[in-house]
Amino acid sequence: MKKVITMYIHFIRLLKKQCYYNVITFFILFAFSLLFHTSGYAFELISPVQEGSLVYGKLDVGERIRYQGEEIIPTTYRAFVFALPQDAPDQIELILTRSDGREENLSFKVRRRKWNEEYISGLPPQKVNPSPVDQDRIRGENRQVGLARSIFSRHAFPVCFEPPVKDYNRISSHFGSRRILNGQKKAGHSGTDYAAPIGTNVYAPAVGIVRFVHDDLFYTGKTILIDHGYGIYSSYSHLSQINVKKNQKVDTKTLLGKVGTTGRSTGPHLHFVLSWKNVRVDPEAMIQQHPCAQRTPQKGISKENNKSENN
Numbered sequence: 001m002k003k004v005i006t007m008y009i010h011f012i013r014l015l016k017k018q019c020y021y022n023v024i025t026f027f028i029l030f031a032f033s034l035l036f037h038t039s040g041y042a043f044e045l046i047s048p049v050q051e052g053s054l055v056y057g058k059l060d061v062g063e064r065i066r067y068q069g070e071e072i073i074p075t076t077y078r079a080f081v082f083a084l085p086q087d088a089p090d091q092i093e094l095i096l097t098r099s100d101g102r103e104e105n106l107s108f109k110v111r112r113r114k115w116n117e118e119y120i121s122g123l124p125p126q127k128v129n130p131s132p133v134d135q136d137r138i139r140g141e142n143r144q145v146g147l148a149r150s151i152f153s154r155h156a157f158p159v160c161f162e163p164p165v166k167d168y169n170r171i172s173s174h175f176g177s178r179r180i181l182n183g184q185k186k187a188g189h190s191g192t193d194y195a196a197p198i199g200t201n202v203y204a205p206a207v208g209i210v211r212f213v214h215d216d217l218f219y220t221g222k223t224i225l226i227d228h229g230y231g232i233y234s235s236y237s238h239l240s241q242i243n244v245k246k247n248q249k250v251d252t253k254t255l256l257g258k259v260g261t262t263g264r265s266t267g268p269h270l271h272f273v274l275s276w277k278n279v280r281v282d283p284e285a286m287i288q289q290h291p292c293a294q295r296t297p298q299k300g301i302s303k304e305n306n307k308s309e310n311n
Contacts, residue, residue, distance in 0.1 A: 043096055050111040051088040052176055052282045054232070054274075056081050056159070062099030067092070073230065075157050081230055083276030084110060086176045086188050115176040115188060122266050130218070138218050148212035148225055149233055149278070156229035158206040161286045162252050164236065164272050165259065166203060168196035172269055175282040191235075191273035192283045198240050198268045200259040204250040205234060205274075205287070213246050220271065221262025226250060234283075237271035238262050 043065075045057040057065070059078040064071060067082050074080040084092065088110050096104045130138060163169060173193035204226060211233075212225035220237030224244060227233055240260025244250060261268045274283040 045108070048111055049084065049092065049108045050285075051084050051113055052086045052280075053285050054081055054083050054276060054281050060099060064097040066095040066097075073152070073154075075154070075230070079157060081157075081232065081276065083279040083281050085279045085281075086115070113176070115178055116174060117178045120266065123264060134218060141214070141217050144214070145212060145217075145225065146278075149275075151211060151227060152231060153209070153227055153229055155209060155227075156207045158208070158228040158232055161205040161274070161283070162203070163194075163287055164202050164205050164234075164256070165194040165196050165200060165270055168194060168200055170195045171284070175280070175284060190280045191237075191271050194259070194270040194272060196259045196268065196270065198258070198260055200268075200270075202236055202239065202256045202259060202270055204252055204254045204256055205272075205283075207249075207251045208234070210244050210246055210248045210250060213242055213244065215242070217263060219264045221265065222257065222260060223263075224256055226256075231277045233275050233277075235271075235273040235275075237273070238265045238269060240268075 043057070043059055043063060045055055047054065047056040049055055057080050059065060059074050059080065061078065063078075065074075065080060066072065072080045072082050090110055092108050092110060094106045094108070096106055098104070126134060171192055172195035173189055175189055175192050177189040206228050208226040208228040210224060211227045212223070214223045217223050217237075220235075222237075222239035222242055224236045224239070224242060225233060226235070236256055238260050239257040239262065241258040243255050243257050250256065259268055259270050272283050274281050274286055
């Protein structure tokens with residue numbers, strides 16, 4: 001109760017200062033604190049352990065969690081998030097350190113998904129098989145994007161995501177689809193493509209800070225990268241126009257830019273990518289299947305006692 005009162009006082013102060021961006025962030029954190037506020041703050045995962053998805057969880061006070069050897073940083077209210085890539089292993093392990101120092105290895109079965117195949121033709125040959133000069137350019141651009149994406153901030157903790165294109169929701173290409181470009185097999189599609197006319201408005205799906213803006217990347221043309229906090233990033237590609245600047249704070253009402261067909265593109269669309277650190281996840285799943293709703297807790301199997309961990 002003391003935490004709730006403290007947050008209410010902080011909210012009133014924000015209103016008096018008219019810090020609307022911070023007010024929005026406050027509401028998200030407040031809602032998430034209520035979502036995670038259960039007796040004892042017992043460890044649990046509250047979203048599906050599924051390949052190509054963000055996985056949300058919570059910790060008890062004093063507990064720590066590691067995944068693939070790296071500690072996951074929780075929020076003040078002990079919420080945390082990590083991601084599973086497409087083609088994740090059949091089972092993952094989390095190492096939970098209890099407040100008394102005891103460690104438990106918890107195993108979680110990964111839910112599988114079926115991925116489509118997409119055949120795309122008519123791309124310029126140099127966009128499918130870049131020349132040595134273009135490959136140097138691509139490596140340089142990837143370094144720039146990687147540097148921007150390496151920033152780890154705690155300004156927000158997004159749970160809800162809205163579609164970035166509100167007027168046209170026809171999806172022309174889904175996340176994870178195995179792509180055959182001009183007859184050549186490539187990696188699974190890294191995001192979701194929204195087909196829309198050139199000039200269609202593109203909005204931020206959640207609060208965040210613009211970390212990177214570029215007018216002409218080789219593959220993605222006019223591109224924006226947004227930091228949503230705790231390792232979660234989103235990007236917007238093939239734009240015809242960019243309406244934001246680096247380090248600008250944004251929310252769901254912020255016009256980021258307009259749909260276009262710049263970069264490697266066969267027609268006007270928005271290529272929307274959602275990721276945790278360098279792991280791409282399915283934007284559709286986050287928008288449609290995780291609308292701030294509490295999920296059924298996922299039970300892990302502790303190797304110490306070989307029985308279900310009570311979450």
